[in-house]
Amino acid sequence: MSNDNEMDNGNTHDGSAGDDGVHDQPISGEPVSPTPPLEEVEPAFDVAGAALGALGPHEEADLYTAASTDPAVSAELAAMEAVVAELARLAPAQPMNRGRSAGIRSRLVARAAATNVGRRASAPSATAEGEHAPARPVRPARPGSSQPPRHQAPPPSHASASARHTPIHVIPFEPRTRLPMARIVGSLAIAAAVVLAAFGIYSWRQRSPAGSASTASAMQDSTLEAQVAQLRVSVAQKDSLIAALTGMHTRVIDLMSFADAAPMARMFWDQKKQMFIMYASNVKPPAHGKVYQVWLIARGTTTPVSVGTFMPDSTGSAVVSAKHPMEPGTLRRVAVTEEPEGGMPSPTGPVMFAGVGR
């Protein structure tokens, strides 16, 4: 039996001295901090339990609500969180898989760069103060939980305007396989600008009496209208791709080349939408009568599944997108082989690229 004050309800209460007393000296021999004797304390909130993440959801929500309005509760919670962080020192070291860590790092930086591009494209005149502000929480919650954050501090003054306008620079983890995210997003921005320009010209011509008076202008209008429609479709498709590339559930698989040159391929796997998008560059054309075919191999099987064929364009680039059901975390391998035109039911040709899933 412990020396705790045993209580059968959920209310906290303080134990007396003894094994559970609080009059111990610190192991350093220094006097303890000015914490009041526990028997004098009747805590309204279980701050220790909250810092440990051990409360029930309702109790936790109540506490974080209190912490957001009561500085004393907030300070106590911060102190307890610091204690919990000290306990982290006792977790045994477990080395992270280097390749996977590299992939995570690469994805994070690419996604961060993409959000920067998106922010600047969507709000070019945004004020420095509001540009990087995170979504405001709706209600308090544990930091890091899937619920909105409880930290309510306004954007700090140290986030200087100059820093906010740091030029975009994606840090490539592996230069050989530089992520084309910024280029893709940049292309999107250009396409959007073209759409807007074309639409502006089209609208101006619609309003112009002189333009509407001539047959030639009417034909031009018709052509422009078709181009605008086509560009809008293109932008919508690219928007969809960007969303898939930057989603929380997207995994990135680097594919290594087996050829002499230095082609590269990178696959983005949106596990939630079960969408695969592979970008390849510097790819040599396949032999006459051949195409490249993309294969996925799931965990627990050795049978590759085809998700499509492709031909690189004149610059050696290719984009392959496919939807294929696969449980998250079950993709074991990705490979690209050279196959006869039309593809094969199972791979027969040489492997041009291969990557490791996760």
Add this chain to the structure above:
Amino acid sequence: MNPRTTLHGPPGRRGVDSLAMNPSRQDPAYTTRPTIATPSDDLSVVRRIAGGDESALAALYDRWAQPVYSVVAHLLKDADGAEDVVEETFWQIWQRASSYDASRGTVRTWILTIARSSALDRLRSRKRNREDIAADLTLLRDPTPDPAQYIEDDERSHLVHAALQELPEEQRRALDLAYFRGLSQSEIAEFLGEPLGTIKTRMRLGMQKLRDKLIGLRESRA
């Protein structure tokens, strides 16, 4: 490397199954220990992240990914899940950096709080049953790990271990079940067959004493 390797080729270094990204290159992301940096360095990096500098996010990742991984992997007992939590943690850092309040705690505490919270969400979504918890608890004969295996094998880690060992067994066990096993107070109470109030009290007393000891330590080292 053989350019003619096929998917059906013989297993071995040239087969598809033997492929892996080359980890031989020396990169900060590959280090298993945090790089030398001070809390003020961390603060500076977080400020740069708040300013939208993605290279700062990479720098913070290089410094903290490994310690974060060790903590969440120990909690989750699942390498894939731990990697997901690491990624989620740093993504949240990117999104929330401007709300980081240095007066509430260090960057280290902030990062580990986010990471552990994410890990707990994931752990509890697994809907562990009593048998799962019991299996976890079989590891608890020595509730705290071997000091030789600490992430940060420094003097402070040993002092934290010593401070924890000074707690009464019941309090230490409550903290251990909550911190290292991710159990809620209700789960601990149910598993140990103790009233919830008792568990709450043990946890609070243990944390308060630990805090006092650690504050004493900090002051004595200052």
